Amino acid sequence: MPKLRQLVNRSDYPPACSQCALRKSDAFSPVSDAQLRYIEAMRSDRIGYSAGSHIKPENQRATALYTLYSGWAFRFKTLSDGRRQILNFLLPGDLIGLQEQFSDGPSHGVDAITEVTLCVFPLTKLWDLFRDHSGLAYSVTWLAAREESNVDENLLSAGRRNASERIAALLLHLHRRATHLGLADLADNGSIAFPLTQSHIADALGLSLIHTNRSLRKLHLAGLHHIEGGRLTILNPKALERLSEYYDQPTRQVPLI
Amino acid sequence: MPKLRQLVNRSDYPPACSQCALRKSDAFSPVSDAQLRYIEAMRSDRIGYSAGSHIKPENQRATALYTLYSGWAFRFKTLSDGRRQILNFLLPGDLIGLQEQFSDGPSHGVDAITEVTLCVFPLTKLWDLFRDHSGLAYSVTWLAAREESNVDENLLSAGRRNASERIAALLLHLHRRATHLGLADLADNGSIAFPLTQSHIADALGLSLIHTNRSLRKLHLAGLHHIEGGRLTILNPKALERLSEYYDQPTRQVPLI
DNA sequence: TATCCACTATAACTTTTGATGTAGGAGACG
DNA sequence: CGTCTCCTACATCAAAAGTTATAGTGGATA
Numbered sequence: 001m002p003k004l005r006q007l008v009n010r011s012d013y014p015p016a017c018s019q020c021a022l023r024k025s026d027a028f029s030p031v032s033d034a035q036l037r038y039i040e041a042m043r044s045d046r047i048g049y050s051a052g053s054h055i056k057p058e059n060q061r062a063t064a065l066y067t068l069y070s071g072w073a074f075r076f077k078t079l080s081d082g083r084r085q086i087l088n089f090l091l092p093g094d095l096i097g098l099q100e101q102f103s104d105g106p107s108h109g110v111d112a113i114t115e116v117t118l119c120v121f122p123l124t125k126l127w128d129l130f131r132d133h134s135g136l137a138y139s140v141t142w143l144a145a146r147e148e149s150n151v152d153e154n155l156l157s158a159g160r161r162n163a164s165e166r167i168a169a170l171l172l173h174l175h176r177r178a179t180h181l182g183l184a185d186l187a188d189n190g191s192i193a194f195p196l197t198q199s200h201i202a203d204a205l206g207l208s209l210i211h212t213n214r215s216l217r218k219l220h221l222a223g224l225h226h227i228e229g230g231r232l233t234i235l236n237p238k239a240l241e242r243l244s245e246y247y248d249q250p251t252r253q254v255p256l257i
Numbered sequence: 258m259p260k261l262r263q264l265v266n267r268s269d270y271p272p273a274c275s276q277c278a279l280r281k282s283d284a285f286s287p288v289s290d291a292q293l294r295y296i297e298a299m300r301s302d303r304i305g306y307s308a309g310s311h312i313k314p315e316n317q318r319a320t321a322l323y324t325l326y327s328g329w330a331f332r333f334k335t336l337s338d339g340r341r342q343i344l345n346f347l348l349p350g351d352l353i354g355l356q357e358q359f360s361d362g363p364s365h366g367v368d369a370i371t372e373v374t375l376c377v378f379p380l381t382k383l384w385d386l387f388r389d390h391s392g393l394a395y396s397v398t399w400l401a402a403r404e405e406s407n408v409d410e411n412l413l414s415a416g417r418r419n420a421s422e423r424i425a426a427l428l429l430h431l432h433r434r435a436t437h438l439g440l441a442d443l444a445d446n447g448s449i450a451f452p453l454t455q456s457h458i459a460d461a462l463g464l465s466l467i468h469t470n471r472s473l474r475k476l477h478l479a480g481l482h483h484i485e486g487g488r489l490t491i492l493n494p495k496a497l498e499r500l501s502e503y504y505d506q507p508t509r510q511v512p513l514i
Numbered sequence: 515t516a517t518c519c520a521c522t523a524t525a526a527c528t529t530t531t532g533a534t535g536t537a538g539g540a541g542a543c544g
Numbered sequence: 545c546g547t548c549t550c551c552t553a554c555a556t557c558a559a560a561a562g563t564t565a566t567a568g569t570g571g572a573t574a
Contacts, residue, residue: 144405468531
């Protein structure tokens with residue numbers, strides 16, 4: 001089911017870590033030369049998946065750690081009758097597969113939304129990383145804690161926000177993250193590429209597809225946002241923030257493994 | 258608002274780490290003597306809070322890391338009109354305050370359900386721990402990843418399970434954790450002390466208090482569980498598991514800081 | 515060009531969940 | 545001992561969200 005693609009010579013093929021395009025963005029904390037060499041040596045592979053393919057099945061333990069280099073993906077859980085809950089969305093720089101190393105069993109699946117490319121790190125070397133580079137170990141923990149914060153926020157949405165508030169919070173959250181990564185088009189009102197379908201949004205927010213469509217349209221009609229041609233524009237950020245009580249916090253630089 | 262209590266000479270006052278009652282339980286992974294001495298030296302205090310008091314306000318950064326030594330607590334977020342979402346419940350051995358070190362701002366509050374006692378570790382020493390004891394650093398990350406798994410499961414409940422399924426999953430989850438800690442009374446059908454009010458359950462599952470009461474009663478009438486006198490008995494684990502699709506996984510030993 | 519398919523849109527109707535109100539029981543406390 | 549407060553129980557009504565059904569749209573594909 002997961003499809004590999006031929007990647008070498010494509011522009012989104014992850015280069016040597018010293019040439020990493022992500023690392024050039026000031027979204028990420030600088031690393032020392034020694035750390036960079038360690039990461040490069042630890043990386044065992046670079047792979048790609050086509051849009052919609054399964055990066056990790058829900059019922060199978062991860063065999064590696066991945067850093068998402070390009071594209072969008074998501075973590076999810078399902079129930080036997082097909083109900084699916086998206087736990088959080090993964091954007092470039094996010095670390096994938098850490099939970100599996102520590103949890104009692106396989107816990108969630110990971111699917112690609114767009115085409116994605118990944119840097120691969122063998123799980124067996126995680127312990128070495130902790131032993132050899134405490135700074136990088138600290139970074140791993142940082143990334144884990146940050147992801148938990150995202151899930152916390154999603155749980156607040158699913159549990160206690162109504163449909164419109166959930167959508168407002170999600171749009172702001174994703175827009176903020178993409179913008180922080182330098183993915184916003186400043187010449188187009190700060191719009192971002194937005195590959196999610198309404199089905200993704202529904203499954204992330206614990207809503208039915210129909211109700212998601214209804215609520216999304218309501219926000220659109222109120223002039224709060226605009227989605228067209230796979231791009232999202234936030235038209236009235238203040239109103240969206242008031243509605244969802246999801247407020248922008250100045251985002252610090254984040255570690256990148 | 259948070260109330261300190263005089264603790265010394267009480268039986269639930271955390272003793273020297275070498276005498277730690279938790280550590281004697283086989284729920285926790287053994288540590289080396291060196292690690293134990295390091296933890297003991299890192300611990301700066303031991304404090305207690307009375308039932309219902311605020312361990313950490315929602316709008317204030319944590320100043321320390323805590324390990325819950327005795328009692329039950331929970332992490333939560335609220336919206337301005339008072340809607341509250343409980344993110345997860347904290348039982349003895351759980352680490353508190355790690356997210357704050359890495360998040361961009363204060364993110365959640367922590368309240369005590371019962372009387373609790375805590376071991377205090379200065380946040381400033383977290384970095385030292387990573388540098389000096391990679392094994393303990395690995396444990397910290399382990400605890401963070403395990404907590405995220407719990408939040409993942411709660412998000413699946415809030416987003417995609419109906420009221421009865423949510424309650425079934427929560428009861429099984431808490432019963433399993435308490436049992437793993439050796440808190441079950443084997444002479445009483447494996448019952449556990451259960452200090453949650455229906456209001457806690459409602460806020461953890463994203464339900465109203467009334468609907469929680471309705472659904473809880475339905476499960477009780479069906480003979481699946483029994484709550485009385487502050488104790489929970491699981492009467493029909495199989496039925497609860499089928500209903501919630503929440504299955505027991507053999508729980509490994511967990512690190513304890 | 516025609517067909518298919520995934521996605522979005524919308525209406526009509528049902529179910530679940532929430533809101534409001536009221537009451538009873540148990541423990542805390544003066 | 546009475547009073548208070550917190551928690552649980554339960555009925556009634558209202559609102560939010562889910563279900564079913566149908567159709568349009570645009571890109572991919574044969």
